[in-house]
Amino acid sequence: GPAPTASPPIYNAVARAKWEAWNDVRPLSSEQAMESYCSIIEGLVAITQGPSAPAIRSDALELPDAAPAVAAATAATAAATAAAAAATAAAGGLEADPSSDEPAVEAQRWAATALSLGPGTVFNVPIVVSEPSLCRYSFAVAAADGTVVGFSIGPEGLPPLVTVRGAQHEGEAEVHSDGSTVLIAKLENGAVFTHAVVACEVVLEPLIQLAARDAHRQRIATRARLAAAKADLASTMAEAERAETEAASLREEVSAVQRRLEANAAHQQQLQARAAALRDEADALEKAMK
Numbered sequence: 001g002p003a004p005t006a007s008p009p010i011y012n013a014v015a016r017a018k019w020e021a022w023n024d025v026r027p028l029s030s031e032q033a034m035e036s037y038c039s040i041i042e043g044l045v046a047i048t049q050g051p052s053a054p055a056i057r058s059d060a061l062e063l064p065d066a067a068p069a070v071a072a073a074t075a076a077t078a079a080a081t082a083a084a085a086a087a088t089a090a091a092g093g094l095e096a097d098p099s100s101d102e103p104a105v106e107a108q109r110w111a112a113t114a115l116s117l118g119p120g121t122v123f124n125v126p127i128v129v130s131e132p133s134l135c136r137y138s139f140a141v142a143a144a145d146g147t148v149v150g151f152s153i154g155p156e157g158l159p160p161l162v163t164v165r166g167a168q169h170e171g172e173a174e175v176h177s178d179g180s181t182v183l184i185a186k187l188e189n190g191a192v193f194t195h196a197v198v199a200c201e202v203v204l205e206p207l208i209q210l211a212a213r214d215a216h217r218q219r220i221a222t223r224a225r226l227a228a229a230k231a232d233l234a235s236t237m238a239e240a241e242r243a244e245t246e247a248a249s250l251r252e253e254v255s256a257v258q259r260r261l262e263a264n265a266a267h268q269q270q271l272q273a274r275a276a277a278l279r280d281e282a283d284a285l286e287k288a289m290k
Contacts, residue, residue, distance in 0.1 A: 131206050
């Protein structure tokens with residue numbers, strides 16, 4: 001549904017960033033998109049699992065397959081029409097958004113491909129974070145000789161968000177910022193005699209921009225699912241129309257057979273009446289001959 005009217009407090013940067021991203025896409029919430037998709041699926045289910053209509057009765061006919069086929073085709077056509085209307089109404093909110101370009105994420109990046117750390121060396125990298133961001137980090141020691149280094153990252157003057165030691169590692173963490181937070185990425189070679197050559201990368205992506213990009217991707221994926229469901233619906237409606245055409249042909253065939261049966265019954269009555277008259281005439285002639 002839509003984002004709450006009241007925004008989170010400004011000191012809760014993560015919650016506020018998520019709320020602002022949610023509020024920006026208020027007309028196209030994920031729940032609305034899912035409800036649209038579910039409406040189409042329910043229409044398709046109604047077509048394939050709808051209740052059977054009563055069979056057409058005909059006391060003079062013995063055509064067991066004709067009546068169910070007519071009833072099923074009629075029910076399928078009605079269900080397909082209802083599902084099409086539901087799909088059109090449900091899809092309106094998604095198709096109204098003309099945006100097609102994915103929102104950009106302006107990432108801040110620091111990287112070193114071959115950073116040489118002497119024995120006991122500590123290398124600090126200060127990075128200014130202007131807004132709440134997602135920090136992705138990775139490092140790897142070039143040599144495969146068991147050399148390990150220490151890595152930590154966190155706001156200056158505060159305990160680090162991450163502290164690891166190894167030959168390689170990667171991960172992510174959210175960084176809260178009041179607009180001027182300095183993030184310190186630290187690499188440390190604790191060996192006494194061994195040099196270490198390290199590749200390292202730190203990428204900062206604003207949470208608000210990430211939320212907008214993810215919302216856009218979700219809308220694109222929902223539109224793709226909706227298009228597939230509408231294609232399935234169109235195929236089902238075409239099949240229902242073919243079934244209705246066949247049902248109309250069957251109804252005409254049933255009517256023709258009914259008319260022939262009625263004509264044959266009338267003719268049979270006439271023959272029976274004629275036979276009775278001939279028997280009476282024969283009886284009368286036989287009596288006259290005696």
